[in-house]
Amino acid sequence: MLLEICANSYRSAKCAEKAGAHRIELCSELAIGGITPSFGLIKKVIDTLKIPVFVLIRPRSGNFTFSDDEFDIMKNDIEQCKILGCHGIVSGVLNKNNTIDVERTKVLIDLAKPLPFTFHRAFDWIENPYEAIKQLLDLGAERVLTSGQETTAEKGIELLEELKENTNNKIIILPGGGINAENASMFKGAGFNEIHCSASTKNLVIETPKIPMNSASFFDERIEAFSDSEKISKIIKALNR
Numbered sequence: 001m002l003l004e005i006c007a008n009s010y011r012s013a014k015c016a017e018k019a020g021a022h023r024i025e026l027c028s029e030l031a032i033g034g035i036t037p038s039f040g041l042i043k044k045v046i047d048t049l050k051i052p053v054f055v056l057i058r059p060r061s062g063n064f065t066f067s068d069d070e071f072d073i074m075k076n077d078i079e080q081c082k083i084l085g086c087h088g089i090v091s092g093v094l095n096k097n098n099t100i101d102v103e104r105t106k107v108l109i110d111l112a113k114p115l116p117f118t119f120h121r122a123f124d125w126i127e128n129p130y131e132a133i134k135q136l137l138d139l140g141a142e143r144v145l146t147s148g149q150e151t152t153a154e155k156g157i158e159l160l161e162e163l164k165e166n167t168n169n170k171i172i173i174l175p176g177g178g179i180n181a182e183n184a185s186m187f188k189g190a191g192f193n194e195i196h197c198s199a200s201t202k203n204l205v206i207e208t209p210k211i212p213m214n215s216a217s218f219f220d221e222r223i224e225a226f227s228d229s230e231k232i233s234k235i236i237k238a239l240n241r
Helices: 010-019 038-046 068-084 102-112 122-124 129-139 157-166 183-190 229-239
Strands: 002-007 023-026 052-054 090-091 117-119 142-146 172-175 192-199
Touching: 002 117, 010 023, 010 038, 023 038, 038 052, 038 068, 068 090, 068 102, 090 102, 102 117, 102 129, 122 129, 122 142, 129 157, 142 157, 142 229, 157 172, 157 183, 183 192
Parallel strands: 002 023, 002 192, 023 052, 052 090, 090 117, 117 142, 142 172, 172 192
Antiparallel strands: none
């Protein structure tokens, strides 16, 4: 059975390979569900590791409905990942009503070729997973990363098995979310060929800093934080007085 590790750093990627993982999904910022890692990190990991490295293409946190400019960024990121030698792309786009944006997802899949394309956990926001899995099959996606639309893949095992059976293994269902040493064998026993997890450990590297560099207000998937033109203009006006 193949184990894919969601690696959020060079250290994570090295640990995964050393421990015997079979593939990496490279990203940054696990706390917000992952975003596209830097090209420096991608290059370092690809140049060092001997196992395949798939790269997450997601330009920001929050929802999976992207503006035209964000979509251009995603396309450019895929092109750069191919130049850097990555082995697969993990991405996807939803409409505002959380259905698959078929047109844009097709563009990403076609652009990624000949690399395999994994549709990421945006799938777990979709209301009709049966329709969505057929769409992804028709679009040519190789696999779907999903927790079975539950908080963990263990809780979503029923839907995961249904999706696998309904597609006759024509598209890989990749269970991910809360998988660990205690429940990994469940997915092997259910006939899945691959699983996905981060297997993260949290180490305290410094004492609580005097000045925090994070903000809890940004860890909210319902919002999109951005630099506001009106606020910037007011600051400029204040400086020019």
